[in-house]
Amino acid sequence: MIEKMLEAFFRHWLLILLPVIAIPLDVTAWVLSTPPQYEAQAGVWVERPTYLAYSGDELTRYLPPAMVQRNKLEELMRTRSFISDLVAGTALNAYLTYPGGETQLDQIFARDFDTIQNGDHLLVIRFRAESRDLAMQIVNATVDQFRLRASDDRRAQAQLAISFYQARVTDTEGVLAQARSDQAKYLATNPSIAQTLARQGIEVARLDPQFAELQRRVEAAQHDADGAQGYLQSAQLDVSAGVQSDTVSFKVVDATGASSTPSRQLKKVLVFPIAALVGAVVLSACLLLFFALSDHSVRSLADLAPDTVILGVMPRLRARNLTYAGTHLTRRAVGFVAGSALALRAGDRESP
């Protein structure tokens, strides 16, 4: 097998080595041809999103706040509306004015935007651009937009919850009013029970089963109404607390700063050429394997059956001093001795 591999390699060495040479060179040239960029970044201290207690986000309960917020930000970065809002006040806004610009924006953010989780609470937002101002603008806009989105999100959820509990309070109060009305009607039609209730209290009046049932309904409706009212007050409290906690749960601890000189990413300068080299080596190895395995022809005596009788081995014959060769040069050169049509160069021909 080693012999076959070596044969395949030296027979196709140019083709096999070409990827190893060309691909890393191309990648390095591409890396060096890309202009250096300014890098801006901001450090943001984040807490777990303080959604309302009843929203109970079970899935993210055990994840660090920074990871939760980072995932959320990355999801938002994949939406057109967020990107549009983000670039609205920046130089990148021009991309939104022509068809295909959004795609380019997506590519820019996919390439130049990073969020890095640095610990449980610290989130670093980073953007690279050829202009220092643009890099800072984008980072600032990202922080602002993300905070705004989080706040809007929380507010929308709170409003929804408040609306729900308000409806619930209305319903329970309606049920309570109905129960009280039914009880009052029963007492009006049964004065003896009303007297008993007035003289001996409700415990004695409960001896009447129908009154007892009406009283139970009133009490249950009251309990529901009180509960709904409690939830509503809790929701309103959560909303006001949540809105006020925005500044705490998403706080910029390191203000946006940018590098003073443009530079190339270390990833691009080192990792890309190395990755290209590794990829090219793999490609070359695959090519070598392909050439070795696809060559089914006899290359050496080892390819013949062990009991084969070898009469002789003719090396490649090379003709010399030929003026006209044409096709099948070797055969014609061998036949020349017996007088073939092959001609020798003037002066080299020997007289027969």
Next chain:
Amino acid sequence: MSLIRRPIEVLREAESRTEAQAQRRSWPISGAEELFRSLYTGFETGQGTSLAVCSAVQGEGKTTMCLGLATAIAQDLPDRRVVIVETDLWRAVLARDFGLPTAPGLVDCLLDRQPLAAALRPTSLDNLSLLVAGSSVPSPQRLLRSARMPEILDTLRRTHDVVIVDTPAALAHSEVGLLARMVEEVVFVVRTGVTPAREIGTAMSRLQGANIRGIVINDARSAVPRAIRRFVRL
């Protein structure tokens, strides 16, 4: 009649040859005569006077081998009459290589259009003749299978000391088996980088009944540099 003599006899004969006999035309390929000479001395133990050169597929160097062997024998042994018979009627090349008219040739003899003596072409070596393929016919395989073919070979064996038959590719034409059985010995040519290793056995099986002397590896070359071959002991 022995095809080959022992090397010492060859050397003695070469010494006794005149300068004019020895210096005919020099080989335009360095060392080629020695290579072909080493090949035919390898056949020494055989007693055949006719030899077929076969291969599995086309383009493996059968005709080159025939030419080289015949030329080397004719040069080294001037008292031996050698003839090359081109039976590859599908891919006839000898007439073109030697700048000869295509007809008359083997086909014309098989069709009884021409006497065999008229079809034999002389070469610049006095003791070497050619029987080229001849006129083209629509179904050459019928001619090779005809009873006339062994008759022609018998006639050539009577008139020549060494008959070298250049056959078509064994995998392409089943007539090769017949031809191989008409001669005393068969040499199988395998060209490196061309002959599929798996096909050699198939081609050999088509020559069943023939006396296959062995294989000649043609165009043997390795792309691996010698130093590396030595290093990995290939």
